[in-house]
Amino acid sequence: MAETDPRIVVDGIDVHYGAVQALFGVSLTVGAREVVAVLGGNASGKSTTIKSVLGLVRPSRGTITLDGAPVNGQRPDAIIARGVASVPEGRRVFPEMSVYENLLLGAYPRRHEAREIAGDLERVYEAFPRLKERRSQLAGTMSGGEQQMLALARAWLRRPTLVCIDEPSMGLSPRFVDQVYEVLQGWKAQGITILLVEQNARMALELADRAYVLQHGRVAVSGTASDLASDPQVRKAYLGAA
Amino acid sequence: MELFLSQILNGLAIGQVYALIALGFSLVFGVANIINFAQGALFMLGAFIAYSAIAWFGLPLVPAAAVSVVIVAILGLLLERIALRPLIGAPYVAPFLSTLAISTIIDQSAEIVWSPESQPFPASISSTTFFIGNAYITVTDLVIFGFGAAATVALTLFVSFTWTGRALRATAQDASAAAQLGIRTDVMRQIAFGLAGALGALSGILVALYFQSVFPQMGIPFGLKGFAAALLGGLASIPGAVVGGLLLGIGETLASAYVGDSYRDAIAFTLLLLMLLVRPNGLLGGGRLDALGGAGAAAGAMPTTSLLASSSSQQSALRAYYLPPWGFLAVGAAFALVPLVVSSTYVLQALIYGFIFALLSASTSLVSGSVGILSIGQAAFFGVGAYAVGVFARPYGLPADATLAIAIGLTALVAVVAAIPLLKLTGHTAALGTLAIGQIGFLVFLNWVSVTRGPMGILNIPHPVLELLGGLRFATTEQKYWLVLGFAAVALVIAERYVSSPIGRVWRAIREDRLAALAAGLPVRRYILLAFAVSGALAGLAGGLFAYVQQVVSPESFTVETSILVLTMAVLGGLGNLTGAALAGFALAILPEFLRGFAEWRMIVYGLLLLVALRVRPQGLLGAR
Numbered sequence: 123m124a125e126t127d128p129r130i131v132v133d134g135i136d137v138h139y140g141a142v143q144a145l146f147g148v149s150l151t152v153g154a155r156e157v158v159a160v161l162g163g164n165a166s167g168k169s170t171t172i173k174s175v176l177g178l179v180r181p182s183r184g185t186i187t188l189d190g191a192p193v194n195g196q197r198p199d200a201i202i203a204r205g206v207a208s209v210p211e212g213r214r215v216f217p218e219m220s221v222y223e224n225l226l227l228g229a230y231p232r233r234h235e236a237r238e239i240a241g242d243l244e245r246v247y248e249a250f251p252r253l254k255e256r257r258s259q260l261a262g263t264m265s266g267g268e269q270q271m272l273a274l275a276r277a278w279l280r281r282p283t284l285v286c287i288d289e290p291s292m293g294l295s296p297r298f299v300d301q302v303y304e305v306l307q308g309w310k311a312q313g314i315t316i317l318l319v320e321q322n323a324r325m326a327l328e329l330a331d332r333a334y335v336l337q338h339g340r341v342a343v344s345g346t347a348s349d350l351a352s353d354p355q356v357r358k359a360y361l362g363a364a
Numbered sequence: 365m366e367l368f369l370s371q372i373l374n375g376l377a378i379g380q381v382y383a384l385i386a387l388g389f390s391l392v393f394g395v396a397n398i399i400n401f402a403q404g405a406l407f408m409l410g411a412f413i414a415y416s417a418i419a420w421f422g423l424p425l426v427p428a429a430a431v432s433v434v435i436v437a438i439l440g441l442l443l444e445r446i447a448l449r450p451l452i453g454a455p456y457v458a459p460f461l462s463t464l465a466i467s468t469i470i471d472q473s474a475e476i477v478w479s480p481e482s483q484p485f486p487a488s489i490s491s492t493t494f495f496i497g498n499a500y501i502t503v504t505d506l507v508i509f510g511f512g513a514a515a516t517v518a519l520t521l522f523v524s525f526t527w528t529g530r531a532l533r534a535t536a537q538d539a540s541a542a543a544q545l546g547i548r549t550d551v552m553r554q555i556a557f558g559l560a561g562a563l564g565a566l567s568g569i570l571v572a573l574y575f576q577s578v579f580p581q582m583g584i585p586f587g588l589k590g591f592a593a594a595l596l597g598g599l600a601s602i603p604g605a606v607v608g609g610l611l612l613g614i615g616e617t618l619a620s621a622y623v624g625d626s627y628r629d630a631i632a633f634t635l636l637l638l639m640l641l642v643r644p645n646g647l648l649g650g651g652r653l654d655a656l657g658g659a660g661a662a663a664g665a666m667p668t669t670s671l672l673a674s675s676s677s678q679q680s681a682l683r684a685y686y687l688p689p690w691g692f693l694a695v696g697a698a699f700a701l702v703p704l705v706v707s708s709t710y711v712l713q714a715l716i717y718g719f720i721f722a723l724l725s726a727s728t729s730l731v732s733g734s735v736g737i738l739s740i741g742q743a744a745f746f747g748v749g750a751y752a753v754g755v756f757a758r759p760y761g762l763p764a765d766a767t768l769a770i771a772i773g774l775t776a777l778v779a780v781v782a783a784i785p786l787l788k789l790t791g792h793t794a795a796l797g798t799l800a801i802g803q804i805g806f807l808v809f810l811n812w813v814s815v816t817r818g819p820m821g822i823l824n825i826p827h828p829v830l831e832l833l834g835g836l837r838f839a840t841t842e843q844k845y846w847l848v849l850g851f852a853a854v855a856l857v858i859a860e861r862y863v864s865s866p867i868g869r870v871w872r873a874i875r876e877d878r879l880a881a882l883a884a885g886l887p888v889r890r891y892i893l894l895a896f897a898v899s900g901a902l903a904g905l906a907g908g909l910f911a912y913v914q915q916v917v918s919p920e921s922f923t924v925e926t927s928i929l930v931l932t933m934a935v936l937g938g939l940g941n942l943t944g945a946a947l948a949g950f951a952l953a954i955l956p957e958f959l960r961g962f963a964e965w966r967m968i969v970y971g972l973l974l975l976v977a978l979r980v981r982p983q984g985l986l987g988a989r
Contacts, residue, residue: 176544178540178544197550198543198544198546199543199547199548202544203546210541216541216542217537217538218533219530219533223530227531227545227547228545230530230531230545230546231545231546276545280546
């Protein structure tokens with residue numbers, strides 16, 4: 123991580139939902155071209171962390187910097203405009219729009235580059251023949267796994283340098299989980315920086331360079347993915363080892 | 365047969381206009397998840413601004429229409445900015461009431477600027493008639509249909525094939541996901557409101573051309589019809605709004621041709637209620653999306669959770685201040701002493717109206733607050749009570765005990781029957797259902813001449829006589845003061861006992877989470893009907909007393925303005941808090957007595973009060989319960 127400046131620095135943020143506090147002084151960094159996973163159980167604050175980075179919730183304390191500039195309190199569109207894409211929790215494709223329109227909306231921030239978008243659409247269709255087949259079908263009528271592929275492809279059409287991904291394996295069959303991670307491995311190979319929130323620690327640690335484990339809104343453990351994968355406590359709590 | 369076909373062609377033209385109003389509702393509902401009550405006011409302004417551009421500045425029709433569309437579109441943007449943006453994250457009920465307040469202010473301002481009278485629209489299209497086979501159609505109809513259809517097609521192309529249009533639809537389907545793609549959802553909201561304003565203005569001008577007249581009160585009935593059309597089509601769907609508008613247009617044109625023109629609106633609103641009863645999801649808006657777990661926006665008006673809850677976060681505990689049931693007797697006893705020191709009939713008269721509105725406001729607070737079905741039709745129940753006394757007191761010569769009992773019983777019954785179509789509904793949709801009930805009530809009072817004597821009203825209602833008290837007669841103002849005070853205090857004690865009892869707890873449970881209440885095995889329907897019965901009884905009593913005090917009953921006392929006024933009172937007092945409702949009702953009813961000379965500003969003041977209250981203290985003065 124030392125050779126370049128970090129892309130994301132989260133420094134001691136607190137987040138409140140009304141009277142409930144979800145994060146307590148969470149700090150993390152994501153370096154350039156790095157894949158960082160945030161792990162943890164239900165209600166540990168993983169999703170809140172990624173939502174804070176995307177500007178969907180506003181920390182009450184602490185700072186978040188993106189490429190050296192503070193982004194606290196900025197709207198999501200301002201953050202997305204800086205080369206960020208998001209794959210939201212639960213896929214969140216637009217159910218009453220066609221697959222084609224969903225993909226196109228991924229490219230919304232660079233909507234004036236018509237020719238590039240057309241070329242990138244072709245590349246997506248090549249990589250995901252399923253989506254090509256179904257391009258005029260309503261997204262809401264596809265299976266969960268297909269919707270997840272669509273959400274990934276939609277984020278890729280942003281041509282981001284950094285992607286925030288919230289629980290990409292949630293509710294998917296093992297076959298689709300493998301497919302999702304194949305896609306993410308490809309992105310990693312392309313040099314895209316990834317901040318990944320995941321409950322499926324085994325898959326996430328295979329992909330990630332480093333990881334943070336959240337518990338009750340605090341960072342409990344952090345380290346390289348291989349260290350965490352062999353940490354007895356993490357193995358016991360999150361990897362199902364005896 | 366020729367008449368039938370001609371009516372259908374005619375209905376298509378006006379239906380196309382309803383479709384445009386409906387599209388305004390659908391756009392805003394889809395993108396902002398708000399039913400914009402002020403859509404009718406924008407519609408009316410569209411017609412009047414075009415009217416002024418022609419009549420005052422001598423512009424030809426087309427430029428006048430263009431000016432009007434632009435101005436009203438800007439007003440739509442302002443509406444979002446002033447009345448709605450500050451309320452993001454506020455209780456669910458707040459944005460709706462906010463548009464209601466704005467609409468009241470706009471309507472009343474229009475009456476001040478353009479006078480309350482109906483005025484002929486100064487432009488027309490040739491009245492040449494065409495024959496299609498034996499059916500006829502006028503050029504006006506054709507032009508209206510053409511313009512309406514062109515606007516619909518343009519809108520459809522816009523949302524289907526432009527980046528902004530796609531972003532609008534994306535925001536409507538999933539605002540949070542749209543934001544994560546870099547779409548500025550706040551700008552999309554503004555665009556939706558601006559478009560709704562433009563559509564409203566255009567439809568207002570077309571209606572002015574169709575009926576050749578404009579009047580400041582046109583906003584509410586046409587707004588309500590546009591909403592009916594939108595609902596018919598499933599509320600968030602563009603083709604649905606068009607189909608809904610056309611069906612409504614044809615339906616009411618046929619009704620006015622075969623049943624009578626005075627029933628045109630009554631039939632349209634009855635259709636709306638029937639629709640709510642049979643297919644609350646609309647003709648085209650089935651449950652398909654719910655089954656797939658998608659499209660929060662298309663599924664319904666609002667979650668079935670509390671109107672008072674907010675989407676943003678947990679509620680912090682709010683304190684409510686209220687009297688125990690016997691407290692109303694204590695306050696009543698204190699007020700009973702007033703005539704001993706105050707002899708001015710003017711003051712006593714004002715206090716009497718204060719008591720009546722305290723009762724009416726409490727009746728509104730009971731359904732709107734405790735059960736969570738926002739009532740914008742309470743004036744209809746008030747009116748039923750008043751007409752019951754009006755009809756039975758003079759021709760039948762019944763004593764006040766009997767007439768008031770009839771007023772209470774009959775109104776409770778009417779309220780229960782009126783509540784049946786609302787049983788499946790929550791949130792905004794239920795509120796618009798009550799608005800339709802209020803409108804139907806008013807139209808019945810106005811048009812059922814054989815019973816209500818129509819616009820003339822029932823005059824010379826005799827002084828009340830209580831047979832149970834040995835034929836005691838209440839003729840002077842002091843005597844009537846005591847009569848009204850006594851009935852109001854006792855009725856409020858009973859109502860407060862309901863609200864504080866286990867029954868009241870069930871009502872609040874239904875309000876907070878209807879699904880949970882059902883899952884807990886509570887007979888939800890029965891409890892809702894009971895709430896309407898109690899509320900109706902209170903409103904009926906208020907109406908009966910009102911008839912005896914006024915000695916005249918006429919329809920203009922029971923317009924939607926009255927309904928909005930009493931709802932304002934209930935909100936200001938704190939929804940579900942009868943003490944607050946009674947206090948606010950009393951205070952707001954005697955307030956205009958101090959503002960004499962500003963009578964026409966009254967509704968504007970109320971609207972502003974409501975707006976300020978929503979911003980500063982949405983839980984009401986004494987706190988919602």
